[in-house]
Amino acid sequence: MAAYRLALMGVGVIAKAQHFPAIAANPAFDLVALASRAPVSYQGLPQFGDLDALLRDGPEFDALVLCTPPQGRADLVRRALAAGKHVLMEKPPTPSVSEALTLAPAAEAAGRVLFATWHSRFNRGVAKAKELLAAETLVRLTVTWKEDVNRWHPGQEWVWHPGGFGVFDPTINAFSILTEIFPDRLTVAAADLDFPANRHTPIAARLTLADARSPKVDATVEVDWMQRGEQTWSIDVVTESGLALTLTHGGTKLWLGGQLVIDESDTEYPEIYTRFKTLLDEKRSEVDGSPLHLVADAFLIGKRHAVAPFDWDAA
Amino acid sequence: MAAYRLALMGVGVIAKAQHFPAIAANPAFDLVALASRAPVSYQGLPQFGDLDALLRDGPEFDALVLCTPPQGRADLVRRALAAGKHVLMEKPPTPSVSEALTLAPAAEAAGRVLFATWHSRFNRGVAKAKELLAAETLVRLTVTWKEDVNRWHPGQEWVWHPGGFGVFDPTINAFSILTEIFPDRLTVAAADLDFPANRHTPIAARLTLADARSPKVDATVEVDWMQRGEQTWSIDVVTESGLALTLTHGGTKLWLGGQLVIDESDTEYPEIYTRFKTLLDEKRSEVDGSPLHLVADAFLIGKRHAVAPFDWDAA
Numbered sequence: 001m002a003a004y005r006l007a008l009m010g011v012g013v014i015a016k017a018q019h020f021p022a023i024a025a026n027p028a029f030d031l032v033a034l035a036s037r038a039p040v041s042y043q044g045l046p047q048f049g050d051l052d053a054l055l056r057d058g059p060e061f062d063a064l065v066l067c068t069p070p071q072g073r074a075d076l077v078r079r080a081l082a083a084g085k086h087v088l089m090e091k092p093p094t095p096s097v098s099e100a101l102t103l104a105p106a107a108e109a110a111g112r113v114l115f116a117t118w119h120s121r122f123n124r125g126v127a128k129a130k131e132l133l134a135a136e137t138l139v140r141l142t143v144t145w146k147e148d149v150n151r152w153h154p155g156q157e158w159v160w161h162p163g164g165f166g167v168f169d170p171t172i173n174a175f176s177i178l179t180e181i182f183p184d185r186l187t188v189a190a191a192d193l194d195f196p197a198n199r200h201t202p203i204a205a206r207l208t209l210a211d212a213r214s215p216k217v218d219a220t221v222e223v224d225w226m227q228r229g230e231q232t233w234s235i236d237v238v239t240e241s242g243l244a245l246t247l248t249h250g251g252t253k254l255w256l257g258g259q260l261v262i263d264e265s266d267t268e269y270p271e272i273y274t275r276f277k278t279l280l281d282e283k284r285s286e287v288d289g290s291p292l293h294l295v296a297d298a299f300l301i302g303k304r305h306a307v308a309p310f311d312w313d314a315a
Numbered sequence: 316m317a318a319y320r321l322a323l324m325g326v327g328v329i330a331k332a333q334h335f336p337a338i339a340a341n342p343a344f345d346l347v348a349l350a351s352r353a354p355v356s357y358q359g360l361p362q363f364g365d366l367d368a369l370l371r372d373g374p375e376f377d378a379l380v381l382c383t384p385p386q387g388r389a390d391l392v393r394r395a396l397a398a399g400k401h402v403l404m405e406k407p408p409t410p411s412v413s414e415a416l417t418l419a420p421a422a423e424a425a426g427r428v429l430f431a432t433w434h435s436r437f438n439r440g441v442a443k444a445k446e447l448l449a450a451e452t453l454v455r456l457t458v459t460w461k462e463d464v465n466r467w468h469p470g471q472e473w474v475w476h477p478g479g480f481g482v483f484d485p486t487i488n489a490f491s492i493l494t495e496i497f498p499d500r501l502t503v504a505a506a507d508l509d510f511p512a513n514r515h516t517p518i519a520a521r522l523t524l525a526d527a528r529s530p531k532v533d534a535t536v537e538v539d540w541m542q543r544g545e546q547t548w549s550i551d552v553v554t555e556s557g558l559a560l561t562l563t564h565g566g567t568k569l570w571l572g573g574q575l576v577i578d579e580s581d582t583e584y585p586e587i588y589t590r591f592k593t594l595l596d597e598k599r600s601e602v603d604g605s606p607l608h609l610v611a612d613a614f615l616i617g618k619r620h621a622v623a624p625f626d627w628d629a630a
Contacts, residue, residue, distance in 0.1 A: 074527065075527075078527060095615075095616060096502055096503055096612040096615060097412060097608040097611050097612050097615070098501065098502035098605070098608050098612050099502040101499065101502075101608055102499050102502065105499040106527070162505070162506075162617060163505075163615070163616035184416065184417050184420040185417060187411055187413035187414040187416075187417065188411055188413055190477070190478075200618055200619065210414075212390075212393060212417045215390070290413070290416060293412040293413050293611075295615065296608075296611035296612065296614070296615045297412050297413050297611065299611070299614040299615045300410075300412070300478070300610065300611045300615070301410060301411055301477055301478035302477060303477040303515055304510075304515065304619070
């Protein structure tokens with residue numbers, strides 16, 4: 001059986017923790033090369049300093065897996081497509097809506113498959129929730145996404161720079177779940193954004209959403225990047241028919257009427273590669289920008305509040 | 316010859332100044348009813364207070380022309396589509412990216428035609444510029460869009476409210492021209508936004524754009540809402556082959572190498588209705604959100620600066 005040959009670029013935390021094991025576990029894929037600015041070592045694979053060197057001097061491969069930071073990725077995608085490669089992208093695909101928009105037409109023009117992944121969508125609880133809620137009228141939707149930036153991004157100054165998203169870096173995972181479960185219907189109706197006096201991106205936000213299918217829904221999103229102790233990533237839904245559904249732990253646990261019905265961790269990345277094989281077999285791209293659009297809308301229509309300066313915890 | 320029967324909702328300045336004469340001049344359309352909150356009178360047409368009353372008590376019609384403010388329009392579009400009507404929308408289609416995204420799928424599901432118009436695109440100089448620049452590599456792109464908010468929006472407080480766009484309300488017209496001439500390639504690389512200390516939206520901005528097709532382009536957008544005296548709406552382009560092209564007066568005048576080659580005012584709205592007839596005949600929707608995406612990106616990645624408070628000119 002001929003497997004798809006992959007090259008992976010951007011060998012950081014997410015590549016090592018998730019992509020390497022998911023690729024190794026999937027017989028449809030062979031990882032044949034790495035590209036990384038810093039020297040790395042993985043199973044004796046040949047390594048190249050950048051995309052040009054990989055394309056020029058590396059082994060033949062079918063698809064490029066991009067785990068580099070989102071800034072500059074659109075350009076890498078275009079160059080890989082031009083070299084005849086399919087592409088899989090870590091989330092978020094790009095730092096801006098307009099860049100995301102250029103990707104699907106570029107893939108179509110090149111006749112290659114482009115897959116912009118949203119890992120949180122691949123939890124099994126998300127698919128089940130989507131199925132259960134497809135025909136439901138929402139009464140209440142409550143998203144609570146509270147984590148500690150010190151723990152997940154220690155010292156990473158870029159998250160506070162213009163374009164760094166701030167607290168919307170984790171929030172976009174919640175949005176990727178919402179837009180999977182409720183496609184083409186959720187919009188940002190209002191937003192309050194808290195900007196630390198010494199930073200350019202928000203540290204907390206409170207949003208009101210609207211639902212095209214359920215005009216009377218009470219839908220709120222509360223996000224905070226200074227949560228100490230237990231971290232919270234939950235989505236609660238109550239419907240007109242009385243269904244009470246809760247996704248917790250970022251979508252890995254699904255509760256129905258208070259009963260835990262799905263409790264599964266870490267299916268995200270294996271499922272991403274299963275989907276990528278399907279897309280490659282069917283020569284079909286999947287580039288959904290809708291989670292990014294909700295982030296952009298929060299900034300576009302948000303009311304800005306100055307709050308206390310942010311300082312990193314002492315290391 | 317059977318004409319398409321139109322009902323127009325939102326009888327304000329733009330409806331009276333542009334839509335009424337453009338519809339009257341086009342034999343493909345008959346205006347048969349109006350909907351307006353305030354009493355209006357036009358050619359003895361029947362008038363209704365809102366969309367429900369129009370649909371319930373009004374005459375039969377084929378398409379709804381929406382000239383209401385963008386807030387709340389998505390809901391009106393969905394209700395009109397559900398009633399079997401085609402829809403034409405004034406710009407900008409919606410106040411948010413996510414709302415704009417719900418429109419095309421809604422029209423497709425309803426099997427009706429939806430046309431989100433961008434009037435500045437319909438100047439003849441824009442089509443000519445698009446043709447001349449299609450195969451060109453850009454070296455420099457300079458957009459200057461400077462007007463006086465006191466003159467065009469006297470006392471309209473909503474422009475300063477969250478979601479009111481501020482100076483990006485006029486800037487989106489420039490973006491609608493840019494995205495028509497250069498589809499799928501321009502993105503916002505950086506933005507500086509000046510917020511008056513007493514307002515929630517920017518009064519001026521400086522943007523750097525990137526071009527997927529011309530990575531080395533020097534592309535800037537400078538916009539200001541406090542321009543006194545002459546108002547400036549111009550787009551300058553210099554290409555690698557030496558072409559120097561300028562659109563001034565919002566796209567109504569086209570200059571090539573300093574020579575005025577197209578000088579035509581007011582073809583915008585007649586052309587919009589010509590296009591609408593084509594779309595209706597071909598049962599094809601046109602809903603391009605890309606100008607709105609550039610606005611959202613400016614807010615998403617923009618660096619915020621506090622500037623002097625804004626006060627309206629004394630009336």
